[in-house]
Amino acid sequence: SQQGEEDPQALSIQEGENATMNCSYKTSINNLQWYRQNSGRGLVHLILIRSNEREKHSGRLRVTLDTSKKSSSLLITASRAADTASYFCATASQVEGAQKLVFGQGTRLTINP
Amino acid sequence: DAGITQSPRHKVTETGTPVTLRCHQTENHRYMYWYRQDPGHGLRLIHYSYGVKDTDKGEVSDGYSVSRSKTEDFLLTLESATSSQTSVYFCAISSLAPNEQFFGPGTRLTVL
Numbered sequence: 001s002q003q004g005e006e007d008p009q010a011l012s013i014q015e016g017e018n019a020t021m022n023c024s025y026k027t028s029i030n031n032l033q034w035y036r037q038n039s040g041r042g043l044v045h046l047i048l049i050r051s052n053e054r055e056k057h058s059g060r061l062r063v064t065l066d067t068s069k070k071s072s073s074l075l076i077t078a079s080r081a082a083d084t085a086s087y088f089c090a091t092a093s094q095v096e097g098a099q100k101l102v103f104g105q106g107t108r109l110t111i112n113p
Numbered sequence: 114d115a116g117i118t119q120s121p122r123h124k125v126t127e128t129g130t131p132v133t134l135r136c137h138q139t140e141n142h143r144y145m146y147w148y149r150q151d152p153g154h155g156l157r158l159i160h161y162s163y164g165v166k167d168t169d170k171g172e173v174s175d176g177y178s179v180s181r182s183k184t185e186d187f188l189l190t191l192e193s194a195t196s197s198q199t200s201v202y203f204c205a206i207s208s209l210a211p212n213e214q215f216f217g218p219g220t221r222l223t224v225l
Contacts, residue, residue: 031211042203042216043156050211088155092211096163098144099210100171103155 006089006104014112019076021107023089024069030092032065033101034074037086046074046087079111116140117217119204125223132191134220136204138184144207145187146214147171147179149200156203162187194224 007022031050035043049056049065056063062075086108090101116139126132147159158171160179168179178190201221205214
């Protein structure tokens with residue numbers, strides 16, 4: 001079963017606006033990761049936030065993590081047409097040094113020029 | 114795609130036939146993973162490997178087996194393909210956790 005639930009399932013905004021996507025999960029995690037997927041392509045890693053971190057930034061990306069509420073959010077500031085993609089959160093648990101990721105169903109983001 | 118290739122990229126097969134998908138990496142990463150992606154389900158982990166000959170089951174392993182005889186190759190086998198295994202299959206690699214995973218381009222498998 002899916003651990004991550006993402007909200008909204010689809011988001012359409014104008015170029016230059018900020019986009020916020022939310023992710024909720026059910027069990028304890030080691031870390032939470034966000035990935036982007038362009039249509040017909042593989043996933044690309046965006047950012048990893050550990051369970052003892054509350055906020056992390058990378059360029060125009062800002063991720064927050066609230067372990068008490070079991071939720072995370074991804075903010076993309078000053079959106080561009082090239083940000084159009086699907087975005088997935090994934091919760092990670094570690095086994096033998098490997099990471100078992102459980103993905104949400106994703107948010108389809110469309111940036112309108 | 115971070116030195117990961119998948120073959121074939123597209124395959125159409127019939128119910129009951131065996132199918133093997135190959136993932137090949139040039140990054141020398143220890144950990145390798147197979148996922149399937151279906152509409153409405155996101156990505157789900159099928160099997161993973163934490164070293165040569167060391168593999169374990171993921172969330173949706175029924176009907177699938179894997180093998181890893183060398184660091185660079187991770188094979189996913191459908192012993193007898195069923196229509197429910199029609200999906201897009203992604204391979205991923207990573208170094209020691211916690212760390213990002215690098216994904217291959219995917220294999221689109223259709224089972225008729």
